[in-house]
Amino acid sequence: MNDLVRAWVEGWVVSRGAAPPLTEPWGWTIDVGHLDHVTRHVLGAVGDDVEENAVRKVAEQVTGGGVWLKAFADPEVVRAWLGPRWWTDPEPGCLMSLPLTPDAPRPAPPPEGYRLRTWALGGVTRVLVTAPDGALAARGQIAPTGATAVVDQVETAPAHRRRGLGGLVMRTLQHAAAAEGARTAVLAGTPEGRALYESLGWTYQAPLTSAKFTSA
Known part of the structure; x- marks a missing residue:
């Protein structure tokens, strides 16, 4: 396997x-x-x-x-x-992976007017970014399982794309998993998401x- x-x-x-x-x-x-x-x-x-x-x-x-x-x-x-x-x-x-480092800097704050919230429950860390009007702008979650962590359900609402929110969500998830001891992140992404992941240093595997x- x-x-x-x-x-x-x-x-x-x-x-x-x-x-x-x-x-x-x-x-x-x-x-x-x-x-x-x-x-x-x-x-x-x-x-x-x-x-x-x-x-x-x-x-x-x-x-x-x-x-x-x-x-x-x-x-x-x-x-x-x-x-x-x-x-x-x-x-x-696509199957993709990324090395995680415990000393990576914290992600920058969200753009003005947006709100970012992170919480962990049941072994899963979730990130939510809401727009100035309170609507969902972007989200994602990650599940650390020891040395590896799986990124899942990352999405940005169409009206809020191209504002760096997808990258903000990913960096926040990666930072959270690294803080819990994960050293490799893995995801199964869509063709639309691949460009974002590669811009953040992820490697295409299959x-x-x-x-x-x-x-x-």
Whole structure:
């Protein structure tokens, strides 16, 4: 199993309050418990090490709706291994990582009029930035699990983009995780978020395919 994928799985379940991952020969099964996201299967390999037989075996065993499959390989490759009852996100996500240093400077304060709040609960640190009118401007969360920490659910409201709020959220999360002893941060990002993460020093590690069983 790839160490970064393992770290991402361990941190993601803490971040989302999902069930502890069940180890499989090919990766992990995670019960999430949402109507549209009941369970997810995560392949433990990366890139060319993701095996066609493993993907097909997992996919063929799924019969109910709301089940997701995550594979850190090119969607064009993985799509060909899945049956017609699987929807595959045409935009490849990305697995990324960043070294964390305990002596990194604190992030700058938010722009004038914006308010930043940080709190920790249940092993997850959350950051919220609100606009001058009190509306949500940006948010994100991070789940440290020892030496690694997983960044999750980072978003900036469309009306508040290009004001440095995404970077503010990320730096605040990274600083909080480093203060708790994490030395590597991991995330599974979207194509839209990749440019932000790379501007903050994150390194691209592998593409990510997200597929959902449609039961249609």
